[in-house]
Amino acid sequence: MRTIITFALCLSLFSASYSQDKKTEAVKIEELPEVVVSQIKKDFAKYIPDNNADAVVRITQNEFLLYKVDDECGNFDKYLVTLESRKGSLVATYNEKGVLIGVSEKYENVELPREVINSVYLSYPEWIITKSKFEYSQEKGQVLKKAYLLKLKKDNKTQKLLVSSKGEIIKTTKALVMK
Template sequence: MKTFIFGLVFLGFTNLTAAQEVIASVNYDKSSFKSELTTPVKNSEYLSNFDTKNVSEVISDFQKYVANYDLANAKVYTSEDPSIYHISFSEGNNRVEATYNQEGALISCIEKYENVRLPLTISSKIARQYPDWEFNKVNCTIKYVKNSDAIIAYEVAIKKDSKRKTVKYTL
């Protein structure tokens, strides 16, 4: 019986020592990191089409990634043949279908984002037009073609009790 009790006590101490593992926690704060571009952005014309007030940070970050995409590192890239490349980007429910030329310049793209933050100008218009309604879902579609203005369309699903509506805004 003594060995049984001694065994239980020993197992209890073993459990306590296993609970003393060190766990490190890292908090990522985007505002504490400042990135500096050492090379010019290849597709700066694409980025200059968008006012940061009209798109959320998620969209803006994704657009920067698409603009800085290095086509020369893609597996399908060949420098011998003049070609057009269709590249698909996705992150969660957000998708971008981009078309690049041989030099890596962005020719066009169609962007679809789900559940993004609505710009303040649009959300205040909807709030005034539909008081006591709540925002249910916000989708954004952006169409860009080189040498023309981008079309930004928001589709906002709102609801009040059992009523549901979809409101569309184009910028």
Template sequence: MKTIFTFALSLSLFTVTYSQDKKTEAVKIEELPTVVISQVKKYIPDNNPDAVVRTTQNEFLLYKVDDECKNFDQYLVTLESRKGALQATFDEKGVLVSVSEKYTNVELPREVSKSVYMSYPLWTIVKSKFEYSQQKGEILTKVYHLKLKKDNKTQIVMVSSSGDIITETKDIAMN
């Protein structure tokens, strides 16, 4: 009886430890699909890692256009957060015409950080700005403006959301 009990106990411990040893799979980050809230509101949210940016975009997704906008040629909606703002323009029928978003000191996507640190070793990112705009459901701008610093020099770099460096300015002496 003692042997059976010992065997059952060791078998149960083996199965518990075996079940904890699973291989983890890499999580794929995919581009977010267009969100059509209604036939008049077509908005493509950005897959931004910053929680404040995502919260502002989610609040906009929940925004309902009221009947008051039908009295005007254009209707402007502004959502502000501590890091920036989202401005959306609707026409007289309540159709979303354009969206413009600007945020400062945002958390950068992994691709952007990696690209900058590979292209500019020993430089430090001291300031970041994110611009995102779209018109009639088409993305026009989706870039990060980064201020880099190394010793007494600074440099401004514009990077796409995929990590491609678009433009850069020459070194500027810090005052």
């Protein structure tokens, strides 16, 4: 019995000392470039991907960048391309020439960027983020909306925040929930 306890104690000390030896490296964040989705004569559209922290959102956006407009869809004035993931969807609108008109993205329970987390926890200490939604839309290459809708909770109070991707709190709404 002593041998087992001694072995367990040595193993726990070894694993604790080993975990402290690992060095953490700073993650370098780079802005993604604008990507031209289609180009026909003088008409062209660009999609400006978001530098989102959530891997599912990035994968959905990368799949959209790989999407090629089909020539057989020229019979309609406009058509939609929808990509769905387990966290949300990306909907793109094209005109009859295959030129990108607009993109709308909505995702739920996304991983938040560091700027957003820091801003919220500095402005609302002791509050807990319970839900997050990310909305992103652009039209003709211009970003119209790029924000996070967050639901915070503290004791029996809830608060909703609209936060920009840079961490600026745009709008707040207070709602008191009784238990």
